[in-house]
Amino acid sequence: MPFQRMGKMTKHEKAAKLFRHASRRLLFLFCLGIGGALLSATLVRFAPGYGVQERELDPRWSVQSVEALRQKQALHEGLLLFYIHYISALAHGDLGESDSLKRPVRELLRQRFPVTSNSVVRGLGVAWLAAALLASLGLGSRGWLYEASGTAFSSLLLSLPSAVIAMLAVHLRTPVFCAISVVVFPRLHRYIRSLLVGSYDQPHVLAARARGLGSGAIFWRHVLPVAAPPLLALLGVSFAIAFGAAIPIEALCDSPGLGQLAWQAALSRDLPLIVNVTLVVCLVMLAANSLADLAGRAFAGSTQ
Amino acid sequence: MSPLQKVAAIILCLILVLMVLATILVPAPYARQFRDVPNGGPSTAHPLGTDALGRDSLSRLLYGTRVSLLLAPAAALLSTVIGALLGSAAGFLGGWFERIVLAVTDLSLALPWLFLLLTVRAMLPLDVPPMVSVIIAFLMMGLLGWQASVRVICAAARGIRDSDYLLLARSSGCKPARLLLRHVAPNLRPLFYMQFWISIPLFILTEANLSILGLGVMEPMPSWGNLLRGFEDFSALAANPLRLVPLILLVIVVMCFQFVLPSQEVTQ
Numbered sequence: 262m263p264f265q266r267m268g269k270m271t272k273h274e275k276a277a278k279l280f281r282h283a284s285r286r287l288l289f290l291f292c293l294g295i296g297g298a299l300l301s302a303t304l305v306r307f308a309p310g311y312g313v314q315e316r317e318l319d320p321r322w323s324v325q326s327v328e329a330l331r332q333k334q335a336l337h338e339g340l341l342l343f344y345i346h347y348i349s350a351l352a353h354g355d356l357g358e359s360d361s362l363k364r365p366v367r368e369l370l371r372q373r374f375p376v377t378s379n380s381v382v383r384g385l386g387v388a389w390l391a392a393a394l395l396a397s398l399g400l401g402s403r404g405w406l407y408e409a410s411g412t413a414f415s416s417l418l419l420s421l422p423s424a425v426i427a428m429l430a431v432h433l434r435t436p437v438f439c440a441i442s443v444v445v446f447p448r449l450h451r452y453i454r455s456l457l458v459g460s461y462d463q464p465h466v467l468a469a470r471a472r473g474l475g476s477g478a479i480f481w482r483h484v485l486p487v488a489a490p491p492l493l494a495l496l497g498v499s500f501a502i503a504f505g506a507a508i509p510i511e512a513l514c515d516s517p518g519l520g521q522l523a524w525q526a527a528l529s530r531d532l533p534l535i536v537n538v539t540l541v542v543c544l545v546m547l548a549a550n551s552l553a554d555l556a557g558r559a560f561a562g563s564t565q
Numbered sequence: 566m567s568p569l570q571k572v573a574a575i576i577l578c579l580i581l582v583l584m585v586l587a588t589i590l591v592p593a594p595y596a597r598q599f600r601d602v603p604n605g606g607p608s609t610a611h612p613l614g615t616d617a618l619g620r621d622s623l624s625r626l627l628y629g630t631r632v633s634l635l636l637a638p639a640a641a642l643l644s645t646v647i648g649a650l651l652g653s654a655a656g657f658l659g660g661w662f663e664r665i666v667l668a669v670t671d672l673s674l675a676l677p678w679l680f681l682l683l684t685v686r687a688m689l690p691l692d693v694p695p696m697v698s699v700i701i702a703f704l705m706m707g708l709l710g711w712q713a714s715v716r717v718i719c720a721a722a723r724g725i726r727d728s729d730y731l732l733l734a735r736s737s738g739c740k741p742a743r744l745l746l747r748h749v750a751p752n753l754r755p756l757f758y759m760q761f762w763i764s765i766p767l768f769i770l771t772e773a774n775l776s777i778l779g780l781g782v783m784e785p786m787p788s789w790g791n792l793l794r795g796f797e798d799f800s801a802l803a804a805n806p807l808r809l810v811p812l813i814l815l816v817i818v819v820m821c822f823q824f825v826l827p828s829q830e831v832t833q
Contacts, residue, residue, distance in 0.1 A: 293672065416820050417820065419819070420766075422777065422790075424774045424777035424790075425773075428796045428797060432799050504680070505677030508677075508683065508778070509777065509778055512778055513777075513797075524778055528691070530688075532688065535687045538680070539676070539683075542677065543672075543680075546676060
């Protein structure tokens, strides 16, 4: 009985610890959002050409319209006022207007984000499946030929710039997600393989094998619980790799996603757009990493 | 050193020699145009042919190799110095400083690197002379690429902080600055070298990506990234397959760096 109580207490403690960790992460994300917003505001405010309204020179604009523009601009002249306006607008979901496309950044993000997230999720799905399958197959046959060919193949893919993979995708007319999966695959394959090899070499797995357990049972009961937390962490990291690869791939494959938007914004030096796109991507990445971290901790807690 | 590592090291040395001898080996200056032979095939005058503007491809490749192979190690050196300073100070001092440095590092690592580079590049003028674009690319990569080094060096410095010999040095009245310079840094030196070598292929690939996107080294200065931009024209590539040489060279160099240090993880 005392042992049972102790076990229950431990579970509660684990849950409380996980909850505390999740709360800290959430608070960190919130602070980061505020910090990121302030940094974005600073970059936009001190960007060359800030406050210059080309529309004032347009003869088609009436005197009243030009005056209204100037009054709107005057509202943002003071630095403190600018920050307050920027943060309050951000709190209402207003991310400003793109200088080059003359459209609200929020609208652009709403249009482009689903395209990129769709490509990234599908690309990651294919890359994870291929990497996990090849790594598992490699465990069955640990011959030098397989090892050498696997290393050479993943090294070759790692040595190709993602922009070159994008050009090949254009030439072969493959979808964007295929190019993303080709960029992500070698990194996943290397890591998953070394992780699984390390897990299989554990003494408890050797003991299980010596007792005559089947390979399926060994994998599910003894290898996966050890490998799952780092694999979940890798899932978070792979999102960052895939989003990074999306820039050259979308730019060269002419896919209207966030990557292409960021590239166009950089080429036209559209700071309000590029800064806000980066802020949103940063927050998405951190949320994905936090979720992966929490899932890994929860999994590790449940299997201990 | 394994045989594979030896072969990789020899290949790298050969390419470095080619890079050094570029001025002697080139048939023509890299920006000189031969207007009568645009998109020309291989010939005795132009062994790798000419590009769409009639410039000699071999000259551009040799000079491009020089630019890329000077730019990447220079950026790697800068990022390693920043990583070494921040990482060893954070690991050695600990406390709030370490937490802040690691939080900033985690934040930077969570962000896709190309987004960060694009944001910084957008703040700088695009219409700049080629040499200035090389300096901008070098500074951007060097100043923004230190995060992975900081994590590794900080973890190692933390281990040294709790070591017996440092406790002994501290008890004999050694000042923190002397501890850091005379006892911590020399023990971290192999790690600094390792981080430097690991960063080089990463920066080579980043330069290639940036230049292909038109945000890296500007024309007419050649670099591997600039030369790879020609791949968009597949008909010219099919007419002269020797145009693949810059890509093959880039892949060989990056693979050689990977094989020289087999335990590394190259991330873009």
